[in-house]
Each structure stands twice: as C-alpha cells, then as structure tokens.
Amino acid sequence: MSNQVVSVGRHRSGEIVDVHVREQLLDVWIGNELVKTVLRSSIGEVRKKKAERH
Secondary structure (H helix, E strand, C coil): EEEEECCCCCCHHCCEEEEEEEECCEEEEEEEEEEEEEECCCCCCCCCCCCCCC
C-alpha cells in the first residue's frame, strides 16, 4: 500500500476535491477547476481514503 499527501492550500480548506489518478500523475479538481497536477510518488495500489464528508 502507498499514500501521497497533496496540498492545495489553506484557502481551499473544507472544499470537496476529486483526485483523478493516472499512471504517473494525480489531477486534483474542485468542481470544474483543475487545481493542481502532481507526479505520483509511487505506483502502489490506489484506494479510497476519507472519501466521505465529515
């Protein structure tokens, strides 16, 4: 199992994001806005984590 922390900034706190996982990249979306694209730090299995609103 692997994980990767990605920050989109404190001003985005509390917003719901979608992360689209590609072979080598992670795309972070808020609504229809692409907020950030980052290189994946591992190629491990992807799983849902904290996907429900708290």
